[in-house]
Structure formats: C-alpha cells, structure tokens
Amino acid sequence: MPSAETMEENWVGHIRRIHHDKDEAAFAELFRHFAPRVKAFLIRSGADAALAEECTQDVMATLWRKAHMFDPSRASVATWIYTIARNRRIDVLRRQRRPEPEDLPWGPEHEPDQADVIAMQQEAERLGQAIAELPQKQRDLLARAFYGELSHSEIAAETGLPLGTIKSRIRLALDRLRHAMG
Amino acid sequence: MTATMGTIRHHLTDETLLAYSAGTLPEAFALVAASHLSLCDECRARLGAFEAVGGATLTSVGTAEMGDASLERTLAMIRGTPGDPDPAPRRSAGTLPIPLSDYVGGDVDAIRWRPVGGGVRQMVLKTGDEATARLLYIPAGEAVPEHTHGGMELTMVLSGAFSDEVDRFGPGDVETADPTIQHQPIAEPGAPCICLAATDSRLRFRSWIPRLLGPIIGI
Incomplete structure (x- = not known):
C-alpha cells in the first residue's frame, strides 16, 4: 500500500497524463476516488442526490477540460478539485456569480520546478495529517465552514494548522511566475 | 496613481479570505476580495492556504456513492472534447482590476x-x-458623510487616497x-x-439630514 504522501504526488501524475495523453484510465481512477467525495460535499451543501450526481459529473468533466491549467506548485489535486466543486456550488446552489481575481497564466513554457511541486504536495499532505489529528469538535467546525454550513460572519480562522508554510510555498511559486512573465 | 505590488498596506482579513475560499461570501464582498486579490500576491497566497484546508477537508470527510453509469456518462461527455483553450491573460491595463471592470462594463471612463x-x-x-457593492x-478634500454600519463594510481604494x-x-x-x-x-x-x-x-448616517436622505439615495 503506497503511503498517502506518494498518493498525492501520484494524483499530480494522473492530471499530467490527462493533459498530455488524454488518458482515460487515469481519469477513471481519479473519478473513482474523488467523485464520491465531491458528491458528498455537494449533498452536505444542500443539493439533493440527483443534482449532486449531475454536478459532480460536471466537476469531473471540468477537470478533464482544464487539466492543462492545473499548477501543482500552487495546490494539491484535492485542493484544485475542491475549488472547482466550490465554484459549481456557488453557480448552482447559491445562484450567484463568483468574481474571480485576474489570472496568472502559466503554460508549458513555465513548467514548474519538480522540487517545488513535490514540496507543495508534501505540505498539503502534512496539512491533511494535521487536520486529521484535530479534536473532533474543531474538525467538525472546519468541515462546516468549507461545506457552506456557516455564514460568512460565523466563520473565524482556525489556528494551529501549518498554514504558514503552505502560504510561503505558494508565495514563492507566485514570485517565480511573476518573474517568468517579466 | 494605481496600486503596484508592494505598496499595499491594508489587506483582506483572515475572516474575509476564509469565507471567500469557502464560497460563502456574498457576491458584493467577493467582488472586493477578487479585486484586491488581483493586485496582491500576499493575499493570493493566504487564500491558497485556506483553499488547501478546503481540499484537505474534501479528502477527509465522507463519500456518497455515485450511480453505476456515472463514470461512463462522464466519459461520454468528455470523449473527443478538446481541452479548454488557454484563458486569455486576464490582466488589467486600466485603473480597475478585471473582476471589477467586468461588472462596470469597462474602465473608469465607463462608470455611470x-x-x-x-x-x-x-x-x-x-x-x-x-x-x-457600489463605486x-x-x-479631492471632500468627505463621505459620517456613518456607522448595521453590518460589515469593505472599502477598497482604486485611485487617490482617503483617511479616516x-x-x-x-x-x-x-x-x-x-x-x-x-x-468619516x-x-x-x-x-x-x-x-x-x-x-x-x-449604512446609518449620524446626523439627521443624511439619515433622511439615506433611504432615498440608497447609500
């Protein structure tokens, strides 16, 4: 059984295979792992089972179409899928537009450094571990915040999670992108 | 003068970024957040950290079984579809960040x-x-009438400056x-x-004249 750490890095490989080879087997593996999680997320956010199933298929199809835009030096695959599912929830369940920041485009010419990618994926893994070790009550609160069960005024930042290092990692990746863009 | 990276001193709060990353921020506040994030890599990185928590939560909390044919159906959706084109770089050349000019329908000269x-x-x-949300x-040198808030207010400077x-x-x-x-x-x-x-x-204005005006002008 591969460690969870290797698993995160593998998912990056899956996205790459989808991007470069249109690899349906890689897509199927990602689907089997993530689709039931996305569906649970959408149900908990207020969708009925049929709507959640339909939206999940949309989310996974989006992942296929946007595979070339995933930047593994800035996010884990789980985080990227989370943001796609969250945006879909805002569209469909909250019926609002989501204003998005200006893009920092990156393409093959800015292929991120492999060491940065591995470091980012390991950070994400560490964060997952830290969350798993939180007391049940705090973990529930976090889940409720991200599953859209708390209003924006009820949400307060959690402490004690290793977010500083992730922030610094992303900051570094952004600096490199800005530099590459001249 | 427009903002340049490194001159920003007042950032989005953790509470705002967390709510934006969770997708629970009302659209008007999300517009301020997206506008600031367009100019501020520091907040962009902090947002990325909060989104990482969202991603970790997705992997750790529960699953719901997908229908038998769902994978086949999704494969049918994607088979033969090309990837989305690379998004045109969304970088503003004007005064308004792009998420904001999308709502205005142009730059400052398009504001009605x-x-x-x-x-x-x-x-x-x-x-x-x-x-x-309002622009x-x-x-120069003038004041917005003194007011208190029934709720939250986020204000982002686009050009010029104010003090309070x-x-x-x-x-x-x-x-x-x-x-x-x-x-004020x-x-x-x-x-x-x-x-x-x-x-x-x-907004609730403090002196009686603007309070009477408040409901009419909608500020």
Missing part, C-alpha cells in the same frame, strides 16, 4: 456616475441582494469596518478618490 450630494458620486453595481467618487479615524488608505488598500466602527472617510487633497465599497446592510 450619479450624484449623491456634496460632490460625491456613486454607481451601484448589480450583485446578489445579500449585500450591495464611490469623492472629490482608523488610518490612511491608498490604492489597493482595503478597509474592513464592522458595526462598532464609526468613521475624507479624500486626500490633490486628486479625487475612487473606491469600491460593499455593505451588507444599509
């Missing part, structure tokens, strides 16, 4: 200002009705005001101040 008294002008932007034009009881706010800076803050922003002399303000309930 309406007078609200005292030389102050506004344009209310169309967003979901949980909160209201404000404050002539809290501090000075320049291009790109965001002031986060809660119901306890009573303030005054535009700096020399240039008008243009800002984007989002509120989640009607």
Whole structure:
C-alpha cells in the first residue's frame, strides 16, 4: 500500500497524463476516488442526490477540460478539485456569480520546478495529517465552514494548522511566475 | 496613481479570505476580495492556504456513492472534447482590476456616475441582494458623510487616497469596518478618490439630514 504522501504526488501524475495523453484510465481512477467525495460535499451543501450526481459529473468533466491549467506548485489535486466543486456550488446552489481575481497564466513554457511541486504536495499532505489529528469538535467546525454550513460572519480562522508554510510555498511559486512573465 | 505590488498596506482579513475560499461570501464582498486579490500576491497566497484546508477537508470527510453509469456518462461527455483553450491573460491595463471592470462594463471612463450630494458620486453595481457593492467618487478634500454600519463594510481604494479615524488608505488598500466602527472617510487633497465599497446592510448616517436622505439615495 503506497503511503498517502506518494498518493498525492501520484494524483499530480494522473492530471499530467490527462493533459498530455488524454488518458482515460487515469481519469477513471481519479473519478473513482474523488467523485464520491465531491458528491458528498455537494449533498452536505444542500443539493439533493440527483443534482449532486449531475454536478459532480460536471466537476469531473471540468477537470478533464482544464487539466492543462492545473499548477501543482500552487495546490494539491484535492485542493484544485475542491475549488472547482466550490465554484459549481456557488453557480448552482447559491445562484450567484463568483468574481474571480485576474489570472496568472502559466503554460508549458513555465513548467514548474519538480522540487517545488513535490514540496507543495508534501505540505498539503502534512496539512491533511494535521487536520486529521484535530479534536473532533474543531474538525467538525472546519468541515462546516468549507461545506457552506456557516455564514460568512460565523466563520473565524482556525489556528494551529501549518498554514504558514503552505502560504510561503505558494508565495514563492507566485514570485517565480511573476518573474517568468517579466 | 494605481496600486503596484508592494505598496499595499491594508489587506483582506483572515475572516474575509476564509469565507471567500469557502464560497460563502456574498457576491458584493467577493467582488472586493477578487479585486484586491488581483493586485496582491500576499493575499493570493493566504487564500491558497485556506483553499488547501478546503481540499484537505474534501479528502477527509465522507463519500456518497455515485450511480453505476456515472463514470461512463462522464466519459461520454468528455470523449473527443478538446481541452479548454488557454484563458486569455486576464490582466488589467486600466485603473480597475478585471473582476471589477467586468461588472462596470469597462474602465473608469465607463462608470455611470450619479450624484449623491456634496460632490460625491456613486454607481451601484448589480450583485446578489445579500449585500450591495457600489463605486464611490469623492472629490479631492471632500468627505463621505459620517456613518456607522448595521453590518460589515469593505472599502477598497482604486485611485487617490482617503483617511479616516482608523488610518490612511491608498490604492489597493482595503478597509474592513464592522458595526462598532464609526468613521468619516475624507479624500486626500490633490486628486479625487475612487473606491469600491460593499455593505451588507444599509449604512446609518449620524446626523439627521443624511439619515433622511439615506433611504432615498440608497447609500
């Protein structure tokens, strides 16, 4: 059984295979792992089972179409899928537009450094571990915040999670992108 | 003068970024957040950290079984479809960050200002009705009438600068005001101040004249 750490890095490989080879087997593996999680997320956010199933298929199809835009030096695959599912929830369940920041485009010419990618994926893994070790009550609160069960005024930042290092990692990746863009 | 990376001193709060990353921020506030994030890599990185928590939560909390044919159906959706084209770089050449110019329909010269008294002008932007977003034009040296808030107010400076009881706010800076803050922003002399303000309930003006006007001008 591969460690969870290797698993995160593998998912990056899956996205790459989808991007470069249109690899349906890689897509199927990602689907089997993530689709039931996305569906649970959408149900908990207020969708009925049929709507959640339909939206999940949309989310996974989006992942296929946007595979070339995933930047593994800035996010884990789980985080990227989370943001796609969250945006879909805002569209469909909250019926609002989501204003998005200006893009920092990156393409093959800015292929991120492999060491940065591995470091980012390991950070994400560490964060997952830290969350798993939180007391049940705090973990529930976090889940409720991200599953859209708390209003924006009820949400307060959690402490004690290793977010500083992730922030610094992303900051570094952004600096490199800005530099590459001249 | 427009904001440049590194000159921003007042950032989005953790609470705002967390709510934006969770997708629970009303659209008007999300517009301020996206506008600031367009100019501020520091907040962009902090947002990325909060989103990482969202991603980790997705992997650790529960699953719901997908229908038998769901994978086949999704494969049918994607088979033969090309990837989305690379998005055109969305980087503003004007004064307004792109998420904001999307709502205005252009840059500063496309803003349809309406007078609200005292030389102050506004344009209310169309967003979901949980909160209201408006652009404000404050002539150099002039003040926005003193007010308190029933709820939260986020104000981002787009050009010029204002000062209030809290501090000075320049291009790109965001002031986060809660119901306890009573303030009177005054535009700096020399240039008008243009800002984007989002509120989640009607502002309450302190003196009686603007209070009567409040419901009419919608500020």
